[in-house]
Amino acid sequence: MTTNRAISDLGGLPAGPIDTHEHEATLVERRIDAMMMLLRAKPRAFWVTDENRRTIESLTPEFYEGSAYYERWVTAMRALLIEKGVLDEAEIEAKLAEVRARYAAGGAA
Amino acid sequence: MSTHTHDHDHDHDHTTFQPDIKDPSQEWEFLEIALRELLIEKQILSAREIADEMEAWERKSPEAGARVVARAWCDDGFRQRLLADANSAVAELGVEIESVELIAVENTADLHHMVVCTLCSCYPRGLLGVPPLWYKSFEYRSRAVREPRAVLAEFGTELADSVEVRVLDSTADCRHLVIPARPAGTEGLSEDALAALVGRDSLIGTALARAPHGEA
Known part of the structure; x- marks a missing residue:
């Protein structure tokens, strides 16, 4: 039944109970959302909503199913920033290494 | 809580954001910080705009x-x-x-x-x-x-x-x-x-x- 389904095509599949609790977005989640809106909106308009979806839908099934909602968003943002030539892989990796080291040393954002 | 140490010499504005309640620990949270700092350093986005956009989100309600x-x-x-x-x-x-x-x-x-x-x-x-x-x-x-x-x-x-x-x-x-x-x-x-x-x-x-x- 599930063969040939796109990873995002969930409608009608069996699933467990819905967690109806409210969730207060974290600062990191709100920043991801804000950046996504700004990068997509005029005047920058680096990509459109459909490219966003295409990027998220191209994630591996393991990642798609095992990740948090904004984890998928920020992963898509990274891919699109590289694809559109806004940032490059090397500078992202270098910055990531710096950020990881800062936190390992007990630094703050 | 820990304080920010300026071990770099650029003058970008990332003082707008206070440390979160919990320190980020996951790789995707580090990715958010890295992308944001790069975008601000390269003047593609400003910290002010991000903060304004976050406020705009909070104003939207049912x-x-x-x-x-x-x-x-x-x-x-x-x-x-x-x-x-x-x-x-x-x-x-x-x-x-x-x-x-x-x-x-x-x-x-x-x-x-x-x-x-x-x-x-x-x-x-x-x-x-x-x-x-x-x-x-x-x-x-x-x-x-x-x-x-x-x-x-x-x-x-x-x-x-x-x-x-x-x-x-x-x-x-x-x-x-x-x-x-x-x-x-x-x-x-x-x-x-x-x-x-x-x-x-x-x-x-x-x-x-x-x-x-x-x-x-």
Whole structure:
């Protein structure tokens, strides 16, 4: 039944109970959302909503199913920033290494 | 809490953000920090803009949708315009829904609509604010179209068997607004008082509009 389904095509599949609790977005989640809106909106308009979806839908099934909602968003943002030539892989990796080291040393954002 | 150490010599503005309550520990949280710092350093985004955008998010709330519903309950001409062309009708109340089609549907004693986005998380933020986490969950997306009554029951919404249930699937190009049925005993209430009965979930269709104060 599930063969040939796109990873995002969930409608009608069996699933467990819905967690109806409210969730207060974290600062990191709100920043991801804000950046996504700004990068997509005029005047920058680096990509459109459909490219966003295409990027998220191209994630591996393991990642798609095992990740948090904004984890998928920020992963898509990274891919699109590289694809559109806004940032490059090397500078992202270098910055990531710096950020990881800062936190390992007990630094703050 | 730890303090920020300036071990770099650029003068970009990242002092706008206080440390979060909990320190980020996951790789994707580090990725957010890295992308944001790079975008600010390269002057593609500014910290000010990001902060403003975060404020804009906080200002969006289901009160906008509730005002639309209360107006539709009180003004039949508006109700008809809303059902015919929702984008134009909500613009009358100052809500701009741009670049996507908005469709309003009406719940009655015999017909109940609920909205899902099975493929992702499409949602009319301009009217409903930020979507709840459950709306984006795999469980809601999977089950809403197959067993809507069971899903509604999990939200505490029990409908008589005689009520027809229709589930509307949103897309990147089309969003839905549910106009909940007007509760009994609300004759003569002001538009503001009516709007106060319209919660977010009733605009998605997972709940009904609240009964007026003092009613069961």
